[in-house]
Structures are given as C-alpha cells and as structure tokens.
Amino acid sequence: MKALVLEKMYSLSMKDVPIPDCPEGWALVKVISVSVCGSDFHSFKGGNALLTYPRIMGHEVCGIIESINGNSESFSIGDKVILMPYLSCGHCKACKKGKTNCCSSLSVYGVHREGAMAEFYAAPLDHLIKVAPDMSSHVAALIEPLAISTHAVSRGEIKIGDVVLVVGAGPIGIGAALMARIDGATVLVSDTNEARRRYAMDAFGFEHVLDPLDPAYASQILLLTSEEGPDVIIDSTGNNRSMENDVNFLSNGGRMVFVGISNKPIALDGTQFHKRETELFDSRAAKLQDFEKVIRCIESGKLDPLKMVTHRAVFSESKEAFVQWNELGGDVFKAVIDMTEKK
Structure with missing residues (x-):
C-alpha cells in the first residue's frame, strides 16, 4: 500500500x-x-x-x-x-x-x-x-480533535452560567470554546495570532476575542467578567509563559485546565495560586464518552466541524x-x- x-x-x-x-x-x-x-x-x-x-x-x-x-x-x-x-x-x-x-x-x-x-x-x-x-x-x-477539546471541557466541570476563558484559538482551543458554549458557558477567546482571532469571530461567532499581547488585556477580562475573572480558564497554547500567566486572570475559587503540552517547565506564582485556592487540572487525549458527546452534538446540529x-x-x-x-x-x-x- x-x-x-x-x-x-x-x-x-x-x-x-x-x-x-x-x-x-x-x-x-x-x-x-x-x-x-x-x-x-x-x-x-x-x-x-x-x-x-x-x-x-x-x-x-x-x-x-x-x-x-x-x-x-x-x-x-x-x-x-x-x-x-x-x-x-x-x-x-x-x-x-x-x-x-x-x-x-x-x-x-x-x-x-x-x-x-x-x-x-x-x-x-x-x-x-x-x-x-x-x-x-x-x-x-x-471528531477526534473535538473529543480532545470535549475532554478538556469536562475536566473544567463547566456549569451553565460559568464564564470560561479559552487561551489559544487553534483547533483544540476553538473546539473547547465551542463545547463550553454548548454546555451553557459564556466564552471568551484569546490568541496572539490576528488571523486566528478573526477566524474565531467570523467562522464561529465568538463575540469576545482578545489579544493577550494587548496592554489592556487584563482590564478587558475584568470588564467582561464583572471584575471577578473567569470561572474556568482552558489553555491550549502549550506555551509555558501563557500557562504561567493564566492564574493572574482567574477568579477566586476558579479552575484552570491545561490541554496544550509545554516542553518547558511551568513556574506558577505561589501567592496568586494560593489565594484563589486554585484548582489545576491537565487534560490528556479523550475517552469514549467524549467521542460520543461530539457525535451527538454533530447529529443534533449543535456543532458544525466543516467550518474548521x-x-x-x-x-x-x-x-x-x-x-x-x-x-x-x-x-x-x-x-x-x-x-x-x-x-
């Protein structure tokens, strides 16, 4: 062959x-x-x-x-x-x-x-x-990459009404943003790449798409989260600096999920991590129930992967x-x- x-x-x-x-x-x-x-x-x-x-x-x-x-x-x-x-x-x-x-x-x-x-x-x-x-x-x-995204969302234990920040607007990040939106969350998306930000808005209809390199990034997140920060942050970048910085934007009592893979050490600010009683989870691969959920969402018309x-x-x-x-x-x-x- x-x-x-x-x-x-x-x-x-x-x-x-x-x-x-x-x-x-x-x-x-x-x-x-x-x-x-x-x-x-x-x-x-x-x-x-x-x-x-x-x-x-x-x-x-x-x-x-x-x-x-x-x-x-x-x-x-x-x-x-x-x-x-x-x-x-x-x-x-x-x-x-x-x-x-x-x-x-x-x-x-x-x-x-x-x-x-x-x-x-x-x-x-x-x-x-x-x-x-x-x-x-x-x-x-x-379906498989969307199952990866779905597993990350499940690790975040997202509830209806949660505010979720997805960092990284590549396929896994956008998949997580789509599944979090389906689960009833208000979703913010951020990416340093202008083309990816534009695609998140134009193809997938995300209203709040931010640039982490913008000096106003932190204040924009506060403005969009009633000055409290997101309930959940899902980072798909695999960039250690991005992953280290996430905790500074998280709400107190919030949860972070790393689905991107960094090949460098990740150093977290112990004070910021502690005062939020931060919950930190990693997300690897996917399970059968993640695949099944993606298929249900496609069949019900809630998810259109062809846009990707x-x-x-x-x-x-x-x-x-x-x-x-x-x-x-x-x-x-x-x-x-x-x-x-x-x-």
Missing part, C-alpha cells in the same frame, strides 16, 4: 509499505479522509520527543472497514468508522481507575505506532466507532501539500487529506 512516511525531520516520502497486520479482534480499515493534527506538524519539525523516525503520521481519520479478523456483533465490512487512536494496557493503575486516556504505556497512532496517512490502517474493534454512512468524511475525521476545514489535498499530492501547509503556519486552521477526489 502507499503511505506518507516521515523519514526524518522535514523529510516526507510517499512509499510502498506492507499492509499492516490485523490480529484477531482487529479490523483492517481503508482510509477515506485523514485530518492533519498540530502534533503532526510538530513531528515534521522535530518537536515531538515521543516520536521516533521513520513514522507514518495521522490519527484523526475516517475510513471504511475492509476486513475483520474474527467474529463481531457490532461491526460489519463496509461500516464507516472513526478511530480512538490511543491504545492502553488495561492493567496499570490509571487503566484500573478507568483513566485509559493516561495509561502508563499509552500507544498513540501516528506517534508511537504507524498512523493513518496511508491507504489502510489496522485497529482493535473496541477502538473503532461507527458513524452514519452519510456523514461527511471530513466531519468524521474531525480551510485546506485540503488528495493523497497523491499530500507530500507537497503538507510542506506548504507547514510553511503557511497559522493561516491553516484545519487541513484534510482525501484518499481520492470523491469523499
């Missing part, structure tokens, strides 16, 4: 590779569309310490079941499916607590194991989720497109690779 292989930093090749093995209880899935994650761009630039080369990237994927090894009452050949791309061990402390998303030996498609930027991938049946046959493959491929897609390419042109998207940076909100012209 053909696969887009990351040979080393900044080096992609379209190669013939073996079709992946499909053990008993697994399915072989023919890829229809695969969405490009920010982590794929980080891997391309050598910024993912967990990835080893060479690697087939990609974990935000929609496909059709090609074959099943064994019997299944839940799946059939021809089912349209998405992937929960995090394989857990099932027996470590985290798994026993039901926190399989932070398993001590978590294996993620496209990072620790071969991913879905290929004609086929194989996965355990219990890591596949059926979607409606008529669901757009682009929509389906975006700004760029696309067919698989045969994906090598050149990926390099171009990387150079465009923040101007690419979400890019999708289609295996053929027809989705």
Whole structure:
C-alpha cells in the first residue's frame, strides 16, 4: 500500500509499505479522509520527543472497514468508522481507575505506532466507532480533535452560567470554546495570532476575542467578567509563559485546565495560586464518552466541524501539500487529506 512516511525531520516520502497486520479482534480499515493534527506538524519539525523516525503520521481519520479478523456483533465490512487512536494496557493503575486516556504505556497512532496517512490502517474493534454512512468524511475525521477539546471541557466541570476563558484559538482551543458554549458557558477567546482571532469571530461567532499581547488585556477580562475573572480558564497554547500567566486572570475559587503540552517547565506564582485556592487540572487525549458527546452534538446540529476545514489535498499530492501547509503556519486552521477526489 502507499503511505506518507516521515523519514526524518522535514523529510516526507510517499512509499510502498506492507499492509499492516490485523490480529484477531482487529479490523483492517481503508482510509477515506485523514485530518492533519498540530502534533503532526510538530513531528515534521522535530518537536515531538515521543516520536521516533521513520513514522507514518495521522490519527484523526475516517475510513471504511475492509476486513475483520474474527467474529463481531457490532461491526460489519463496509461500516464507516472513526478511530480512538490511543491504545492502553488495561492493567496499570490509571487503566484500573478507568483513566485509559493516561495509561502508563499509552500507544498513540501516528506517534508511537504507524498512523493513518496511508491507504489502510489496522485497529482493535473496541477502538473503532461507527458513524452514519452519510456523514461527511471530513466531519468524521474531525471528531477526534473535538473529543480532545470535549475532554478538556469536562475536566473544567463547566456549569451553565460559568464564564470560561479559552487561551489559544487553534483547533483544540476553538473546539473547547465551542463545547463550553454548548454546555451553557459564556466564552471568551484569546490568541496572539490576528488571523486566528478573526477566524474565531467570523467562522464561529465568538463575540469576545482578545489579544493577550494587548496592554489592556487584563482590564478587558475584568470588564467582561464583572471584575471577578473567569470561572474556568482552558489553555491550549502549550506555551509555558501563557500557562504561567493564566492564574493572574482567574477568579477566586476558579479552575484552570491545561490541554496544550509545554516542553518547558511551568513556574506558577505561589501567592496568586494560593489565594484563589486554585484548582489545576491537565487534560490528556479523550475517552469514549467524549467521542460520543461530539457525535451527538454533530447529529443534533449543535456543532458544525466543516467550518474548521480551510485546506485540503488528495493523497497523491499530500507530500507537497503538507510542506506548504507547514510553511503557511497559522493561516491553516484545519487541513484534510482525501484518499481520492470523491469523499
């Protein structure tokens, strides 16, 4: 089969590779569309310490079941499916607590194991989720990143009437902002990138979109939160300076959720953290209930993931497109690779 292989930093090749093995209880899935994650761009630039080369990237994927090894009452050949791309061990402390998303030996498609930027991938049946046959493959491929966002919102325990500040208006941040709004929160969004701020307003209808570099940023937050600060701050930037600074804007008794990953130490102001009795949570990956919630919101019309897609390419042109998207940076909100012209 053909696969887009990351040979080393900044080096992609379209190669013939073996079709992946499909053990008993697994399915072989023919890829229809695969969405490009920010982590794929980080891997391309050598910024993912967990990835080893060479690697087939990609974990935000929609496909059709090609074959099943064994019997299944839940799946059939021809089912349209998405992937929960995090394989857990099932027996470590985290798994026993039901926190399989932070398993001590978590294996993620496209990072620790071969991913879905290929004609086929194989996965355990219990890591596949059926979607409606008529669901757009682009929509389906975006369910996974939206599940990441949904998990972050659930970590924030957001209630109707809460004021939530989402820092970082990339796909994960915007997904969190959308899900927080669906849950009944008043949502503020901030980003240093003007194009991302404009997109948050124009495409997704967020009214209060702020620039953290604006000298009036702190006073703007106070003005929009009755001088008390947000109840919850969700930071998706992965920027340690941003994450350190969040506590200065939080309401007393508030909660912070870090969903972005910083590769640098995070130093929190102990006084500011203490006087608010701040609750700090991290959010990793997603759980089945997060995927299910996203699907319900799509099916009910509360969520339209297609608004996220700004760029696309067919698989045969994906090598050149990926390099171009990387150079465009923040101007690419979400890019999708289609295996053929027809989705």
